[in-house]
Amino acid sequence: MDVDAVRTFVVVADNGQFQAAADELGISQQAVSKRIAALERHLGVALLVRTTRGSRPSVDGQVFLPHARKVLTAVEQAEHAVQPGSRPLRVDVLNRRIAPAQAVYRFYRSRPDAGLDAVTLGRENAAQAVQAVLEGTVDASFRAVPADQVPAGISAERIADAPLQLLVGPAHPLANAPAIRPADLAAHRIWVPGIRPGTEWSAFYDALAEEFGLSIDALGPNFGDEALMDALADSASLATLVGAGDRYLWPQAHDLRRISLLDPTPVYPHTLLFRTGDRHPVLTELRGHLRAAVPETSGDVWVPRWACM
Known part of the structure; x- marks a missing residue:
C-alpha cells in the first residue's frame, strides 16, 4: 500500500476539498486525484463521495479512516526511531x-x-x-x-x-x-x-x-x-x-x-x-x-x- 496515497486520503478527508489537500501536500490537484484513484483500486472500494461542495468519506472511507491515521502515526514513529540520535x-x-x-x-x-x-x-x-x-x-x-x-x-x-x-x-x-x-x-x-x-x-x-x-x-x-x-x-x-x-x-x-x-x-x-x-x-x-x-x-x-x- 502506498503510504503517500494513504496520507493524501487522510488530508482530503480532513479538508473536504481536493484543491485544499493539494495545497497542503504541495502537489497538484491532478496528483491528488491519481493517488486517491490508485488507493481505491488497491482496496477495491470507493473511499470518497464527490459532491458539488467537495468530498467526504464514503461508508467504507469512514471505516478505513481511523486505520489510515494509525498507519501514518506508525510510519512517523518508525522514521523517528532511526533518525540519528533518536535512539541509543x-x-x-x-x-x-x-x-x-x-x-x-x-x-x-x-x-x-x-x-x-x-x-x-x-x-x-x-x-x-x-x-x-x-x-x-x-x-x-x-x-x-x-x-x-x-x-x-x-x-x-x-x-x-x-x-x-x-x-x-x-x-x-x-x-x-x-x-x-x-x-x-x-x-x-x-x-x-x-x-x-x-x-x-x-x-x-x-x-x-x-x-x-x-x-x-x-x-x-x-x-x-x-x-x-x-x-x-x-x-x-x-x-x-x-x-x-x-x-x-x-x-x-x-x-x-x-x-x-x-x-x-x-x-x-x-x-x-x-x-x-x-x-x-x-x-x-x-x-x-x-x-x-x-x-x-x-x-x-x-x-x-x-x-x-
Whole structure:
C-alpha cells in the first residue's frame, strides 16, 4: 500500500476539498486525484463521495479512516526511531573487563545523558562482528581486525590501543621486575585461558608468540577470571598477559603484580568498526573521547603486521 496515497486520503478527508489537500501536500490537484484513484483500486472500494461542495468519506472511507491515521502515526514513529540520535548508540565491547569497555564506561560517566547501550556479541569472531555492524545489529564494535578484511561500507579506526602487561603472583621470578622486554619472556610459560582458534585474539597471540619466541598456551579448562587470579597467586611459574586498561580484581592477599613490557611494548590494536557515514551524534562524541584517552606508550611499540593503521 502506498503510504503517500494513504496520507493524501487522510488530508482530503480532513479538508473536504481536493484543491485544499493539494495545497497542503504541495502537489497538484491532478496528483491528488491519481493517488486517491490508485488507493481505491488497491482496496477495491470507493473511499470518497464527490459532491458539488467537495468530498467526504464514503461508508467504507469512514471505516478505513481511523486505520489510515494509525498507519501514518506508525510510519512517523518508525522514521523517528532511526533518525540519528533518536535512539541509543549500540556498541559491542566484546568483553566488559577489557580496556575498550572501560573507556566506553568512562565516556558514559562523563556524559550520563548520552544515549548509549553497551553490549557483548558473545562468541562471534571479527568477521561476524563486521557483519553485525553492516546489518545494523550494532552501531559499532571493538575488534582487532586485519586491514584487508574491512569490507566496503565499514570504517575502521584504531582508537583504543591497549599496551600489554605481564601479570604474575608474588613467587614468580619476575615478580619484582619494574619492567621486562618481551623477548625475555621466552623462558617463561604464559597462560591465556580462553584462546579459541579462529578468534582475533588467537591470531594476535599467535603473532606475538612467533615474533618474540614466546610460549603462550590455553591448556586446561577455563574456569573464569577469578580462577585465573587464584592460579597466578599460587604459582611460582605461571604468568598471563593483560591490557594496561583492563579491569581485573583479586583479593589483596593474592599480591599479584602488573609488570610493564618495554622495548618494544606489545599493543593489542583494538579498532572501532562503524558504518561509513553514520551520523549518530553519540558515535561522534565517543570517537572524540577515545582519541583523547589513548594511553601513551614510551619507546617502540609492536602490533601485528595485519593490524589496521
